Amino acid sequence: MFGNENILIAEIDVKADRITVYDDYLGRFRDRLKLNNQTGSLTITNIRPEHAGHYKIKTIRGHYSFSLNAFRVSVYARLPVPVLSRDCSSSSSSCSLVCSAVNVGHVTLSWYKGTSLLSSISVSDLNMSxxxxxxxEYQDKNTYICVLNNPISNQTQHLNISQLCHTCSDSVHWCGPTEAVIRLVLSALVGVATVIVLVYEIRSRRAERDQAHIHTSET
Known part of the structure; x- marks a missing residue:
């Protein structure tokens, strides 16, 4: 039986030498159940997280004697490797990073500095992000690892600070607020200087043309 509702999914009648599999419960077990009439073992092929839950085995001997065994099955999907990315929207003067994983459930995502846990977040639902x-810091030489794990397995991603902290397309995100202001001021000064040079060049050429015209007229 499966679930809190005790849905009957398989049955062996020894006296009648009959095996019955009820695998159409909400389509969840369709074509997935195999029952061994010798051992009574139930096999769920291609098992998935939706097959997790409470199972019960009821054995009846005679009219009044029976035994009941209950247990819980937990199913964990294969874990993806967590992804590291630079948070270019952050205004922090340090390097802001994000470790992420999508379409996961019943997992914990953690940051480690060496072997010390820095932070973690867990989710119990399925298909979550x-x-x-x-x-x-940009010059940090410590070892950082992002770990995605469930009770039976884990996936890790090592942080390469020198590589990941220089991937933003906008160079302003690479510097602090003070340096960003200095760069903007310098850019403005260069622009003003360029305009002044162009105006001076135009006036100089116009003055040369005027002098040449006057000289021609006098001649």
Whole structure:
């Protein structure tokens, strides 16, 4: 039986030498159940997270004697490798990073500095997206690891600060507020200087043409 409702999914009648599989319950077990009439073992092929839950085995001997065994089955999907990215929208003077994983369930996402846990976030639902931020200094030489794990497996991603902290397309995100202001001021000064040079060049050429015209007239 499956679930809190005790839905009957398989049955063996020893006296009648009959095996019955009820695999059409909401389509969840369709073409997935196999029952061994010798051992009573039930096999769920191509098992998926929706097959997790409570199962019960009821054995009846005679008219009044029976036994009941209950247990819970947990099914975990294969974990993806977490993805590291630079948070270019952050205004922090340090390097802002994000570790993320999509379409996961019953997992924990964590940042480690060496072997020390820095932060973590967990989700118990299926098909969720997780992200966990981290700020590091540009010259930081420590080892940082992002870990995605469930009770039976884990996936890790090592942080390469020198590589990931220089991937933003906008160079303003690479510097702090003070340096950004200085760059903007310098850019403005260069623009003003360019305009002044152009105006001076235009006036100089116009003055040369006027002098040449006067000289021609006198001649």
């Amino acid at each position: 997780l992200s966990l931020p981290l700020d590091v």
